[in-house]
Amino acid sequence: MDETRWLEADEAAAWMNILALVEYLPGMVDQQLKHDSELGRFEYSILAMLSDASERTLPMLDLSTVTFGSLSRLSHTVTRLVERGLVSRERNGGNRTVTLAEPGWDLLKSAAPGHVQQVRKLFFDHLPAGKERELANILEPVVNHLKACAPRS
Amino acid sequence: MDETRWLEADEAAAWMNILALVEYLPGMVDQQLKHDSELGRFEYSILAMLSDASERTLPMLDLSTVTFGSLSRLSHTVTRLVERGLVSRERNGGNRTVTLAEPGWDLLKSAAPGHVQQVRKLFFDHLPAGKERELANILEPVVNHLKACAPRS
DNA sequence: AAAGATTGATTGGTCAATCTTG
DNA sequence: CAAGATTGACCAATCAATCTTT
Numbered sequence: 001m002d003e004t005r006w007l008e009a010d011e012a013a014a015w016m017n018i019l020a021l022v023e024y025l026p027g028m029v030d031q032q033l034k035h036d037s038e039l040g041r042f043e044y045s046i047l048a049m050l051s052d053a054s055e056r057t058l059p060m061l062d063l064s065t066v067t068f069g070s071l072s073r074l075s076h077t078v079t080r081l082v083e084r085g086l087v088s089r090e091r092n093g094g095n096r097t098v099t100l101a102e103p104g105w106d107l108l109k110s111a112a113p114g115h116v117q118q119v120r121k122l123f124f125d126h127l128p129a130g131k132e133r134e135l136a137n138i139l140e141p142v143v144n145h146l147k148a149c150a151p152r153s
Numbered sequence: 154m155d156e157t158r159w160l161e162a163d164e165a166a167a168w169m170n171i172l173a174l175v176e177y178l179p180g181m182v183d184q185q186l187k188h189d190s191e192l193g194r195f196e197y198s199i200l201a202m203l204s205d206a207s208e209r210t211l212p213m214l215d216l217s218t219v220t221f222g223s224l225s226r227l228s229h230t231v232t233r234l235v236e237r238g239l240v241s242r243e244r245n246g247g248n249r250t251v252t253l254a255e256p257g258w259d260l261l262k263s264a265a266p267g268h269v270q271q272v273r274k275l276f277f278d279h280l281p282a283g284k285e286r287e288l289a290n291i292l293e294p295v296v297n298h299l300k301a302c303a304p305r306s
Numbered sequence: 307a308a309a310g311a312t313t314g315a316t317t318g319g320t321c322a323a324t325c326t327t328g
Numbered sequence: 329c330a331a332g333a334t335t336g337a338c339c340a341a342t343c344a345a346t347c348t349t350t
Contacts, residue, residue: 006269010285011277017292018276019198022175023221024299040318045172060333068176073319075334094327095332116159123171124164126298131291132163138284138291139170145279146177151184153321193340213311226341228312247349248310306343
């Protein structure tokens with residue numbers, strides 16, 4: 001529908017695949033998690049990142065960075081997780097920190113295998129063999145740019 | 154945090170990048186479109202796919218397929234687009250079809266350059282040179298699988 | 307009754323405004 | 329006042345139930 005400033009064929013093919021991923025994957029990941037563990041992918045990500053952190057604790061801003069979410073999305077979600085007793089939130093001087101609670105750790109442990117299985121079934125089982133590294137390398141600089149210019153609000 | 158059934162290093166790296174894409178890209182694409190053209194990316198996609206269709210018309214089910222959206226998401230969104238006069242919706246026997254209206258076509262034309270520019274700035278300007286085809290090829294089978302097992306409701 | 311499509315309730319995310327501590 | 333974080337209003341997507349036409 002356009003003349004010059006459009007995408008060329010290879011770009012268009014790549015972009016269509018990215019669009020499909022971006023529309024399909026989140027919902028399909030959420031669906032399994034919600035069904036099996038009453039957890040959304042963002043909630044899962046929060047619990048998982050906390051479990052890897054020293055003391056199982058992270059400041060809100062750091063947590064928002066490693067989960068790829070906005071601070072306000074994180075704040076709303078943490079409120080719900082606190083209500084469910086899965087994490088706790090403390091003030092630590094000027095910053096607030098979130099800590100993984102026992103029930104959150106237990107839930108994460110029980111949710112992880114099914115989640116990983118779903119990621120395999122949806123994604124890696126269909127990726128051309130041996131292309132994992134190549135894919136990571138191709139996307140790396142793009143992702144670094146997105147991280148750098150994503151609005152942290 | 155796990156022992157066996159976890160992702161290996163290359164898979165984990167690839168998956169982190171996919172996750173970052175999936176969380177960051179939609180919002181950043183939406184932001185530019187909304188700001189410049191009062192259009193979400195899904196609405197844009199609907200107008201764009203209609204503009205490519207013969208007679209600028211598609212049945213709901215076909216439109217949901219090419220835009221990677223569920224039928225109910227599409228139905229809600231088309232309702233809003235009809236209210237704005239950007240598309241029209243007719244019954245055609247048992248099926249309903251959506252047709253791009255003049256104002257929708259005009260809006261699409263005015264929105265396209267800025268959108269394409271944003272896609273370049275966010276994505277292709279940072280993709281390693283000459284890797285567009287490779288990326289498309291790697292993702293193709295994954296996307297085909299997702300399309301095949303996506304719930305069409 | 308089955309395929310195609312819509313609807314309404316609920317939920318979760320965004321945005322802009324606000325609060326809090328150093 | 330700036331950085332970190334929260335809040336509430338609004339909007340869009342999902343899910344399950346329903347409707348319509350063949």
